[in-house]
Structures are given as structure tokens and as C-alpha cells.
Amino acid sequence: MGKEESISSRQFVLLVLLFTVGSSIIIIPSSLVITASQDGWISAIVASIIGLGLAYLYSSFPKRYPGMNLPSIAELVLGKFLGRIIIVFYFFFCFTLAALVLRNFGDFMKTKIMLETPLEAIHIMFLIPVIYAVKLGLETYSRVAEITFPFVVLMFIILVGLTSPQINLTNIQPIAGEGLKTIFGGSLSMVGVPFLELVILTTFYTSINHPEKTRKSFLLGVTLGSSILIVTTLFTILVLGVELTKLKVYPTYVWAKKISIADFLERIEVTVAALWGITLFFKLVLSFHASLIMLKKLFNLKDYRLLVIPMSFILYIYSLIAYPNSAYFIDFATKTWLAYALLFGLIFPLLLLIIGSFKGKGQS
Template identity: 30%
Template sequence: MSKEIIPAGQSISIAVLFISGSSLFMGASGESGNISWIALLLAILLAVPLMLVYSRLHVLFPGKDLYDMLIAVFGAVLGRMLSCLYIWYALHLGSLVLRNFGEFSKTVALTATPMIAPMLVIGLLCVWVVGAGMEVLGRSSKFLLLFSLMVIVFIELLSVPKYEYHHLKPLLDSGWGLVLRDTAGSFTFPFAEIVIFLGAFNVLPAKGSARRVLLSGTLIAGMIIIVVTLRNLLVLGPDILSSLYFPSYVAVSRINIGDFLTRIEGSSAIIFVTALFIKASLCLYVTCNGVSKVFKLKSYRSVVLQMGLIMVYLSGFIYKDIMEMQYFAYHIYKVYALPFQVVIPVMLWITAEILSRRKSSKSI
């Protein structure tokens, strides 16, 4: 089977849609109210050094993905054990994304339809595109990102008459405590979730493409999330914003241009579906890639259907209701995801640097 290579432009599109993903509709962690956008800025600043660590791993291990790195640095036994942890994390994250869409459909869009139906449709679509290959996912993401940006700009322009700028005041009235708490939440969800992309580093071109992809993806997605968060805050206000499960849908539903252009929240729902489709597809690919590496299969394609159905099935019972979903996303997830996003990658990077310097000194 020929090796799949995705150009940097398509990889950036995947990274942007992956990071923005669920945050476009669920919003970022928002306990700080009218200064949640400051927490987002701080989270982006924290994410930049982490992206440099991830990109350094690509330089140290060109042409290898996360599972190859773990096995090469920590050995066959410990490396495969850590790989199994990342297989679980990718599978779990994909299930969380599908459940976000299921709860959205049940709460807002398709209230009379069983929640498993829309999740199964998206899950099977992810199975199809991952089975077709990462090159198909890359080309699809480039088109979907262009479409999403056009819709976002259009909606933002229409929302300007609804802006209430007094919602931004008073600034920092509750102190820095809530801001720092929201910074930690926004750092882990969604920015540091791009650690999943390390499981697909084998499809990136060599020579520094990872740094361009990760930094560009983080900055572009961060700008999109900040713009959407500010729009929701200016339209709805901090009190209403904190009480909603899907604030973006409600904010867009308030657009009314001369009683002619109304009820356009369906267009924003399309953006949500496209972003979560790319995010769930990448999670599925990384899961299947990890299974093929740990169990030494010839191709990841042989387990795409099985892992996709497991992902859909897991998303069906992972939460009891939407309140538990939101509590996990904003309170538990920041602790649960930190070892996968920061601790293990930093340990991998430090160990790889030590081994690389020892190898170079011996060669000298």
C-alpha cells in the first residue's frame, strides 16, 4: 500500500476544524462570564509552547507517528502500554464528540428522533471517509473549512446590529481566579486536544511541516473561537450565556434583519456538523492506526468499521443526560485529559532529546 501524504494546507484545515469542533456550539469554559475571552487568549498563549514540543517530536522522529515514537523511546512493552492509553483517549474523545452532536439533535434540531440515529449516521460517514484514506479527509477538510469561514463571516456581520457592548462591563470584577480556572479549561478543551494529531504525524511531509500545521491551526482556530465567543457574549449577555447548553445556536436565532432575514440558525448548525465530522474522523483514524501498530496489522483499514461502530456504541451510554455531559466537559475533563495532552508528551520529548544527544555524542 502506498504511503499517504497530506500537504500542509490540508493538514492545517484538519487542525483548524478539529480544534474548533465542539467549541463552536458548546462554547469554551465560561465561568468567568464577560471576560471569558481573556481566558481564551491566555489558553492560546499556553498552547503555543506545547505545539512547539509536539512539532519538535516530528523533527526528532521524521515519518513516524505517536505510536512509533512511544515504542521507539520506551521500548516494546511500556511503549505499547502507553499506546493503548492513547488508543482509548482517541476512541473516548471521538465518542464525546458524537455525543455532543447527539445531545444537540435531541435538544434542538430533531427532538422526536432517537439520539442514536444521528450519531450512527455521522459515525458511518466517518467510517467511510477514514476507510477511503487520510488523503480524502484532507481534501474534504480544505473545502469544508472554506465553506465554514464564509458562513461564520456572514453570520458575524448579520449579528452586529444585535450587539450590546455593555455586556463587556465591568471588566475583571470577579478577579483573576475564575479567569485562570477558565484558562485551564480552555487549554485542555479544545486547544491541547490536538495531541490526537500526533497519531497522524506519519501522513505529514517531512522537514518542519508539523510546526507550521500546529501553530497555524491553533492560531486560526483560536481566532475563530474568540470571535464566536465575543458574538455570543455581546448578543446574549453573560447571565444568559452561562445558562445555555448551546449558546451559539440561540445567539444566531436572534438575528432578524427587517423581518425578512430570520431563522438562519440552521446555517450555523451546518458548521457544527462539518467541524465535528472532521474531529470524529481524525479520532477514528488515530484509533485504528494505533490498533494496527500495537497488534502489528498490515493496514489500519481492516479495523475501521469495527472501531467506528464501537465509537458510536460508546457514545450512546457515556453520559446519562446533557447535564452530565456539560459537567464532565467543563469540570472533569481538564483533569482527565492533562496526562494525555501534557505529561506523557513532555516525558516523551525529554527522553527523546536525551537519547538523541547520546546518539550524536557517540557518533562523534
């Protein structure tokens, strides 16, 4: 493959943050409010605390297995046969997530912005820069993350600042009125998307040039990303109210449409589309890239780049048949996907750590 790719701990923080925000910023508020009503923002806080716990779990790997990533650890701990079975499972998890993320973008653009454009064309337009980014490698698109991150922050500040005059505090009252059971139940959807999915980032551990800072970077990235999601959920409820948030598939976009300053500054909801598009791009790139690394390990290939073009065609087709419509996806993401994510994001990592500790492997 040539020179090993290398990223700084700061770049890893940004990748974790962008992955966390990803598809979540525009779909999570609705799923939280459907379950927890006006307490959806509290559910987001609970989910974020669980997310930090998961980040702590995932960042245990570099200390126990220095210089190794997820597929290598699976093969070391479980042996070649069982390890490769786990790698196959993780490939399908990463690849399926990439297909779902691509379809999320296509559905949003098709229903809200590019109404007359075929879904297939939207997918192709978005997939081309993704292919280019993965071909260039982790080191290159991590630098792009550094360049685009200030714009993400600026757009988010503009969105929050310009809609602040329209908040209605009665929309979140009574606080905790739905009870603790409902609050914890509502948090599950956000635990599944995106926190359990963060296990994918363990695939890139071998590229972090200061592995001793991995835990700090992971926790910081999750903290910053979850803070954006909490504020987004809170403001969506405060501005739109519970009932309207429940009814809308993309409530964050509707929230942005509320911006109106002196009948002059209006219709700048495109900021949400841009914010979401940037974060979604990195989540798709990381998921697709991780799936190729799994295949590289599985077939002992020298370079994953050989697989980028052929697998992108399969990804394109997979994204078109992934699910029938956006409403179906919301239900799928909060129920069925949670079960899959628990298997890959909690059970398998715990098993690798527990079995590895019993076998005494991976000690430096």
C-alpha cells in the same frame, strides 16, 4: 497497506483548524462564562496562548524523531513493553474522545433540530459518512477539508456580520472585573477542550509530505482555530449577555437565533448547525482514525482499514453510554476530562521528549 498516505502542510493546517473548532464552538462559550462571567472572552485569549505553547511542544517531535508518529515514538523511547502500554492508553483516549464527539452531535440534533428522531438513529446517520471517510483515508478527507473550509468561513462571517447590530458593549463590562485568578481559572476548560486534545494529530505526522513545515502549520492552524473560538465567545457575550449564556447549554445556537433583518431574514440558525456539523465531522474522523492507527501499531497490522467496521459498532454503543445528558457533559468536560487531557496532552509528551533526550535517540 499499499501506498503511504500523503497530505500537504496546507491540508494539515486545515485539519488542525477544524479539529480545534470542532465541538468547542458550540459548548466552550458557556463553560468559559460560567467561570469567568463577562471576562470569558479574555479567558479564551489566555487559553489560546497556552494552546500555541502546546502546539509548539507537539511540533517538536518531527525534529527529534523524523519520519515517526506518536505510537512509533512511544515504542522507540520507552521500549516495546512500556511503549505498548502507552499506546493502549492513547488508544482509549482517542476512542473515548471520538465517542464523546459523536454523542455531542447526537445530543445537539436531538434537543434542537430533530426533536422526534431517536438518538440512536442520529448517531447512525452521522457515523456512516465518518466510516466512509476513514475507509478512504487521510489523503481523501483532507481534500474534502479543502473543499468545505470556504463554506465554514462564509457561514462564520455571515453569523458575525448579521448579529453585529445587536451587540451590547455593556455586556463585557467591567473588563477584567472578575480578577486575574478567575480569568486564568476560566481558561482551563478551553485548554482541556480542545487544545490538549490536539496531541492526537501527532499520530498523522508520517503523512505530512513536508515535515520541516510541521511546526509552522501546527501553529497557524491553532491560531486560526482559536481566533474563531475567541470571536464566538466574545459575540455570544455581547449579544446574549452573561446570564443567558450561562443558562444555555448551546449558547452559540441561541446567539444565531438572534439574527433578524427587517422581519424578513430570520431563523437562519441552521448556519450554526451546519458550521458545527462540518467541524465536528472532521474532529470525529481524526479521533476515530487515530484510535485505529494505535491499534494497528499495537497488533502489527498491515492495514487499519480492517478495523473500521468492527470498531465503529463499538464506537456507536460507547457513544450512547458515554454520559447521561448534556448538562453532565459540560461539568465532565471542564473538570474530569481536563485531568485526563493533561495526562495525555502534556505529561506523556513531555516525558517522551525528556526521556528521549537523555537516551539520545531519534536524532537524524
